[in-house]
Amino acid sequence: MSDTEFDIFLVATPGLEAPLAAEAAALGWHGVIQPGGVTIRGTWPDVWRANLMLRGATRVLARIGGFRAMHLAQLDKRARKFPWADLLRPDVPVKVETVCRASKIYHAGAATQRIERAISEELGAPIAADAPVTLKARIEDDLVTFSIDTTGGSLHKRGHKEAVAKAPLRETMAAMFLAEMGFDGSQTVLDPMCGSGTFVIEAAEIALGLVAGRSRGFAFQKLANHDPATIARLVSATRRDTPTRFFGSDRDPGAVRMSRANADRAGVGQIASFDVGQIADLQRPDCPRGIVILNPPYGTRIGNKGPLFGLHAQMGEVFRTRFHGWRIGIVTSEAGLAKATGLPWQAPGPIVAHGGLKVRLWQTGPL
Incomplete structure (x- = not known):
C-alpha cells in the first residue's frame, strides 16, 4: 500500500x-x-x-x-x-x-x-x-x-441504536456538545429529558474508551485496498473501566425503555441508568458534581411556545436549588427560552444546523 x-x-x-x-x-x-x-x-x-x-x-x-x-x-x-x-x-x-x-x-x-x-x-x-x-x-x-x-451511511449511525425518540439529537452533535462543555470521560453526565438516551450513551461510551464505529460497516470495506486485519485491530481497542456513572430520565416511560435498550446494545448499560420522572421531581444523584446537559423541547411554531417558558423557568429553579456546583448545558433554538431559566449563562456557542433549525449550546460555569 x-x-x-x-x-x-x-x-x-x-x-x-x-x-x-x-x-x-x-x-x-x-x-x-x-x-x-x-x-x-x-x-x-x-x-x-x-x-x-x-x-x-x-x-x-x-x-x-x-x-x-x-x-x-x-x-x-x-x-x-x-x-x-x-x-x-x-x-x-x-x-x-x-x-x-x-x-x-x-x-x-x-x-x-x-x-x-x-x-x-x-x-x-x-x-x-x-x-x-x-x-x-x-x-x-x-x-x-x-x-x-469512504463512510457510506452517516457516522452518527453508530450501529447499535434501534429505537429513536421524536426529533432526536444526532450522536455526532451530542459528542461535540459534550466536548464543548469540557467533558473528557471523567465527569458524571445527567440528562433529565433523555429521549432515546443519546447524551448519556455517548458520554458513557467515551468514558469506557469504546470505538465509535465498532458496531457498523463502512464504504471503505468495499474498496480494493481494504485491509480487514488492520480494521480488526483498530476496532478491538481495549475497553477501560470507569468509576463514573451516567444518568438519564424522561417523563415518557416509552423513552426510558428505549434508552435502556439502546444502552444495553451499546454495551454501556452497567454504567448508564434511566428512570421515569418529571423535571420538577429531579434530584441530584449521589455522586461527584458533574454536567447536566439536555435538549429540551423548543417548539417550532410561535403558538406552542407559551407553556415552554414555564417549563424552562421551572428547570432553572430545579438546577439552581438542587445542583450546586454542577455545570448546566442546554441545546436550544430559542434564546428567550434559555434566558427564561434565569441561569447565569456564558456567551452561547456557535449556531449549529439541526434538522432545519439553528440551535446553540448555552452553558453555565459551576452553579
Whole structure:
C-alpha cells in the first residue's frame, strides 16, 4: 500500500467544525478548519481510523487525485486513463456525483456520464444509483478533483441504536456538545429529558474508551485496498473501566425503555441508568458534581411556545436549588427560552444546523 499522504476531508455538522478539529488534534492529526469540515493529511490507515474513531465527523472523504480538463472530450480521455483499479473493484457498483463551478465544463450531468462511462468501460464496475461506493467529482476552475466517500451511511449511525425518540439529537452533535462543555470521560453526565438516551450513551461510551464505529460497516470495506486485519485491530481497542456513572430520565416511560435498550446494545448499560420522572421531581444523584446537559423541547411554531417558558423557568429553579456546583448545558433554538431559566449563562456557542433549525449550546460555569 502506498504511504503517500493525501488530503482527507472530515465532514462536520455546520457550526461544529472547531470541536471536530480539536477532536482530530487529540487523535494526532493537524486539521485545517474549512466551511463544513476539517481537512487533514494522511494515508489510508488514517482514513480507516478517522471513520472508526472520530465521534464528531459525519463522513470522511478521501481525495484520490485529479487532472485538468477544458472540455468533455478531454474529461472523457483523461478519466479513462485514471488508475481506478487502485481503489475501485470491478465487482462493486459505483455512483458518481459531480459539481461544476467556474469551469468550461459547466454541465454536471454530462460530466457525470463521461466519468461513469470511463469507470464502467475501463474497469468493468457497474454504475448504480444505490451503489455502496460514491465517487465525488468536483470541477472548479477547470481542475477535476476526485474524492471517495469512504463512510457510506452517516457516522452518527453508530450501529447499535434501534429505537429513536421524536426529533432526536444526532450522536455526532451530542459528542461535540459534550466536548464543548469540557467533558473528557471523567465527569458524571445527567440528562433529565433523555429521549432515546443519546447524551448519556455517548458520554458513557467515551468514558469506557469504546470505538465509535465498532458496531457498523463502512464504504471503505468495499474498496480494493481494504485491509480487514488492520480494521480488526483498530476496532478491538481495549475497553477501560470507569468509576463514573451516567444518568438519564424522561417523563415518557416509552423513552426510558428505549434508552435502556439502546444502552444495553451499546454495551454501556452497567454504567448508564434511566428512570421515569418529571423535571420538577429531579434530584441530584449521589455522586461527584458533574454536567447536566439536555435538549429540551423548543417548539417550532410561535403558538406552542407559551407553556415552554414555564417549563424552562421551572428547570432553572430545579438546577439552581438542587445542583450546586454542577455545570448546566442546554441545546436550544430559542434564546428567550434559555434566558427564561434565569441561569447565569456564558456567551452561547456557535449556531449549529439541526434538522432545519439553528440551535446553540448555552452553558453555565459551576452553579
